[in-house]
Amino acid sequence: MGFCFVNNVAVAAAHAHLQHGIDKVVILDVDLHHGNGTQDIAWRINEAANHELARAAAMNQASPAKARSPHKQRPVQPAPRPLRIHYASLHGER
Secondary structure: OEOOOOOHHHHHHHHHHHHHOOOEEEEEEEEOOOEHHHHHHHHHHHHHHHHHHHHHHHHHHHOOOOOOOHHHOOOOOOOOOOOEEEEEEEEOOO
């Protein structure tokens, strides 16, 4: 098994998210070895994204938007969506 601690494709996914706003990435690992390091990184990112999405949903339910007069309203910036990664590996032995 190949365990990648710092994986270029995971770094590229993070860069795409932070610099270009990409929020969904698919990593298809076609290799002789299972990329369990890449999978671990993807699963950790997804776990953090799920917690963030659940927290945002709970906050939206707990505090509905207050009505304001039209002249006091500010444009609402949508919160950036968290990065979510689908990781798949096709690996085998020779």
